[in-house]
Amino acid sequence: MHHLTDAPENADWPSHIHAVFIRAVPLTTEEEGVALAAGAWLGGDRSALLMQSSGVGNCVNMLAMTRTCRFPLLMLVTMRGEFEEFNPWQVPMGTSAQSVLQLAGLDVRRVDDAGSVEPAVEWAAEQAFGHDAAVAVLLSQRLIGRKEWVR
Amino acid sequence: MTLHRRDVVRQLLAERGNTLVVAGLGASAWDVAAAGDDDRNFYLWGAMGGAAMVGLGLALDNGRYGETGMQPSHTAGPTRLAAVASACGIDATYDIENDADLDGLMRALAAQTDLLFARVAIAPEELPRVLPERDGRRLKARFRAAISVGGERMAGG
Numbered sequence: 001m002h003h004l005t006d007a008p009e010n011a012d013w014p015s016h017i018h019a020v021f022i023r024a025v026p027l028t029t030e031e032e033g034v035a036l037a038a039g040a041w042l043g044g045d046r047s048a049l050l051m052q053s054s055g056v057g058n059c060v061n062m063l064a065m066t067r068t069c070r071f072p073l074l075m076l077v078t079m080r081g082e083f084e085e086f087n088p089w090q091v092p093m094g095t096s097a098q099s100v101l102q103l104a105g106l107d108v109r110r111v112d113d114a115g116s117v118e119p120a121v122e123w124a125a126e127q128a129f130g131h132d133a134a135v136a137v138l139l140s141q142r143l144i145g146r147k148e149w150v151r
Numbered sequence: 152m153t154l155h156r157r158d159v160v161r162q163l164l165a166e167r168g169n170t171l172v173v174a175g176l177g178a179s180a181w182d183v184a185a186a187g188d189d190d191r192n193f194y195l196w197g198a199m200g201g202a203a204m205v206g207l208g209l210a211l212d213n214g215r216y217g218e219t220g221m222q223p224s225h226t227a228g229p230t231r232l233a234a235v236a237s238a239c240g241i242d243a244t245y246d247i248e249n250d251a252d253l254d255g256l257m258r259a260l261a262a263q264t265d266l267l268f269a270r271v272a273i274a275p276e277e278l279p280r281v282l283p284e285r286d287g288r289r290l291k292a293r294f295r296a297a298i299s300v301g302g303e304r305m306a307g308g
Contacts, residue, residue, distance in 0.1 A: 035204035039173070042193060042205065042291065044300030065198035069287030 030055035034062040038071045046129055048074045053081060053097040053138070054090060063104040066134050073134035074125055075106070084146040094141075101136045112140040154253065156211050156273040161186040162253060163209070163260070170260075171298065173206030175199075177218040182211070184283035190297035193290055194283045210268070213275040221275060236268035245269040 027033045033049040040047045051059075056077060066073050080087075081094020101108050107127060111120045120137050127133040160182040164170070172192045174183040179202070180194040195202055203210075214227035226232060233244040245256050247269055256269050284290055 031200070032204045035198060035201035038198075038201070039205035042173075042294050043171075044295070044298070062198050062201055065195065065201060065287070068197065069291045071291065 030058040031060075031062040034059050034066060034073065037073055038065055038069065041071055046072075046074075048076060048125075050076050051078075053077055053079045053094045056097040056100055057093055060100065060104055063106070063134070067105040070132050071134070072128040072132050073106070074128040075101075075134075075136040076121065076124075076139065077101075077136055078139045078144060079141045081141075083141040085141065086146065098138060104134075106134045106136045108136045108138060110138040110140065112142055114143060117143070153272055153274045154247070154249065155276065156182050156213070156271075157185050157278060159211065159247075159253060159271050159273060163257065166261075167191075168261070171206065171294075173202050175202035178278070179211060180283060181278070181281045185281040188283055190293040192283070193294050194285075196285050196287070210270045211273050212270050213273045215275045217275075217277075221277075232270040233268065236270075241266055241268045243267040247271040 025033075025036060027036070030049075030051045033051065037047045037049050063073075065071065077097065079094055079097070081090035081092070085091060085094065098108050098110065107124075109120050109124065111117050117137075117139065124135040124137050127135045156178070164172070164183070164186045167189070170191070172183055172189070174180040174192065174194045176195045176197055176199055180196070183192055183194065193205065195205070198205075210232055212226050212232060214224055215221045216224050231246075233246045236244045243259065243263060243265065245252070245259065245268070247253055247256055253271070256271075259267065259269075
């Protein structure tokens with residue numbers, strides 16, 4: 001539900017696809033997105049919840065609602081704390097994000113190469129909205145690369 | 152003067168029209184159930200802090216953490232919820248302290264089509280629980296059926 005502010009310029013989708021087809025809702029904390037996704041579904045809308053791996057831990061209690069009510073949930077998580085991570089504070093949550101999501105009852109698929117992102121997200125959307133599943137796609141830090149810091 | 156929570160909720164829902172209700176866990180859910188069950192009510196039995204995101208709008212404020220033993224909350228101190236909502240960009244905010252205010256809120260709700268925040272000051276009282284349906288899947292399905300959004304599915308097996 002965040003803006004696609006970092007979409008690559010050569011991507012083969014319209015640059016304003018998020019403004020045309022998708023309403024972006026900024027969150028103050030990640031678990032709000034879990035509740036918002038539930039509310040959207042109650043109202044007949046579909047949503048995707050985007051976050052960084054450090055936000056996964058914030059979602060744990062709210063995911064109880066997803067599981068108990070069997071709400072569809074499509075979560076896309078960009079990973080930190082792994083490939084070429086420069087910030088050690090990102091490592092603990094990056095390391096446990098997948099296990100935390102699985103403990104909360106989500107189906108988790110991890111993607112390490114760009115060519116697999118589209119089929120993985122398509123599969124996840126089909127699972128979520130076709131079968132009322134809660135699914136997370138973890139996007140490896142290899143897809144993003146080393147974060148550059150400008151002094 | 153302080154209002155009584157069950158009376159406030161019963162009055163607000165007496166002529167609910169097309170109102171959809173999302174009730175936070177605990178006493179808020181019992182209040183809504185006590186006003187009469189309806190397929191368009193979605194009660195949270197958990198997911199603490201989720202009600203305002205699943206739905207939006209009304210806060211019953213007794214200045215207490217009611218579910219954990221009535222300890223004073225931030226609103227017993229200097230925090231003013233209507234001012235917080237206003238600072239967040241919600242234009243229509245209401246501080247409801249008495250029956251006259253409540254009548255005004257009823258009229259505003261009937262006319263309002265946009266986001267509205269109302270904080271209703273209620274007495275810190277402990278009332279008998281009125282327990283609604285607690286099967287989450289059933290609550291979800293009946294809510295969607297009541298507003299006719301159930302049934303659609305993506306193509307494919």
